[in-house]
Amino acid sequence: MSAALDIIVVTIAAVLCLGLLARRGKDMNLEQWSVGGRGFGTILVFVLMAGEIYTTFTFLGGSGFAYGHGAPVFYILSYGCLAYIISYWMLPPIWRYAKQHRLIAQPDFFAHKYDSPALGILVALVGIVALIPYLVLQLKGLGIIVDAAAYGAISPTLAIWIGAGVVTVYVMVSGVHGSAWTAVLKDTLILAVVLFLGIYLPIHYYGGYSPMFNAIDAAKPGFLALPAKGESVAWFDSTVLLTALGFYMWPHSFGSLFTAKEERAFRRNAVMMPVYQLILLFVFFVGFAAILKVPGLKGPEIDLSLLRLSVQTFDPWFVGVIGAAGVLTALVPGSMILIAAATLLANNIFRAVRPQASDATVSLVAKSLVPVVALVSVIFTLQGGTTIVALLLMGYAFVTQLFPTLIASLLPRNPVTRQGAIAGICVGVATVAATSLTHTTVAMLFPALPEALRDLNIGIVALILNTATVAVVSALTRRRVAFA
Amino acid sequence: MAFVKWLAVLPFLGILVGVPLLNQVQPLVLGMPLILAWIVMWIVLTAVIMGIIYLCDPANRDP
Secondary structure (H helix, E strand, O other): OOHHHHHHHHHHHHHHHHHHHHOOOOOOOHHHHHHHHHOEOHHHHHHHHHOOOOOHHHHHHHHHHHHHHOHHHHHHHHHHHHHHHHHHHHHHHHHHHHHHOOOOOHHHHHHHHOOOHHHHHHHHHHHHHHHHHHHHHHHHHHHHHHHHHOOOOOOHHHHHHHHHHHHHHHHHHHHHHHHHHHHHHHHHHHHHHHHHHHHHHHHHHHOOHHHHHHHHHHHOOOOOOOOOOOOOHHHHHHHHHHHHHHOOOOHHHHHHHHOEOOOHHHHHHHHHHHHHHHHHHHHHHHHHHHHOOOOOOOHHHHHHHHHHHHHHHOOHHHHHHHHHHHHHHHHHHHHHHHHHHHHHHHHHHHHHHOOOOOHHHHHHHHHHHHHHHHHHHHHHHHHOOOOHHHHHHHHHHHHHHHHHHHHHHHOOOOOOOHHHHHHHHHHHHHHHHHHHHHOOOHHHHOOOOOHHHHOOOHHHHHHHHHHHHHHHHHHHHHHHHHHO | OOOHHHHHHHHHHHHHOHHHHHOOOOOEEOOEEHHHHHHHHHHHHHHHHHHHHHHHOHHHOOO
16 A cells, blocks of 8 residues: 555544544434534534535546636636625525424425425425535545555545445444534645645746746636637626525535524624635646646546646655545535435435334434435446536536525515426426436527527526526416415 | 625626626736636625625624
């Protein structure tokens, strides 16, 4: 084994121990396992919700996207900032309602607000469908890290199986308590590693940031601006908007907001989080530094750029430290996603089928489903062929379809009926599914559209169709109720 | 508070309108991508704006 792999193995062992320590003295019923008994203070809620910022998506996907696409990567820096503004007003009323009615999962909120168990099941299904690509990208990242740290001694396939096994064991022993405490360790380590790499590599290879960007601009003119076609300004704006609106629609984000002790935690986070994500800049700098130093990575290989440059630059022991930080960025969000998916399946699908099931049975089913969800994700991961950023954007296109129905439910007088909510979500999700499966873009669907609109993110198009359907069906069904 | 909370619209305009406009000028200024510098500026401004809103919001006062 290489020194790099030794360090990663020690990190994984330490994380599993931390997970076991986190559960001590707690009766692991479903509420403790999935939302930590609603007892987390500002700091723990902060690191759980900031977990969205530092996942494999940003560590490997962000640097890879900067390496392979250039300026379009700046969308990653933009959407969080807008999402935090929305969160200031959106999260407190959701938290209050969930606490008042003792809700533990996202579908419970929708089902309760619209008095429709069918809507709850639909939201659970959308959540599970969206979570799979998100979990796949974490496992893909784990595979890349273990493969790189082993210097070829472990195949990527075996690395993915090992990664999935570790996440599964971790979740089954500790639930959300382990994720919260490991998130503190993860954020500390990743902060140090990303800052070091983002400062050291551009200086080491180019002499500074300005010489690096000048060299890139000379070698690849136009790479540091949004292109006229493809990932153009229309793509940028629609993708930023889609991801900002969908930021808190993920089932595990909903889950982490249920863990809070008081609603002021969300408003404080909305002030602190925008600055916290500036660390992403240094992830981008690593990707930009790799462009001229490890050239030739194409397609899904661009996600390897950070580790390829690290292996080329540092001793194996330090590659191990970088890999350990990377493993944590996959492990913590991966565990949150697994908890969310298993809770959705048990609490919102299984309980709907067997309403007489006791809480203990549902809790047991949730934990038993963890390896099943992990196995499905491994199968999708091994099919490969997609970049980490593309996987996340596919997930976002699905979960953002819940946004119109959620926002309407927070209004003093909700204009949306349960039929309108179900129809809108179905139309939005069907649009995303059809275009994702057939790899269709707006430009292919509507070739006559003006250039400015042809690059729109398909998720935004689905969201527009979704909102229109919600409005029409709600108007029709409300009128029918009035006449009845 | 009613006026202050409308400041939250500015980052949306800054990013969704500002970036497409700036994309039409030269990409590098003082060796840094212009779009990147603009987005970073708006992230810092967002934190300041949300801080002002938080301090002016009566809901955040200790009972």
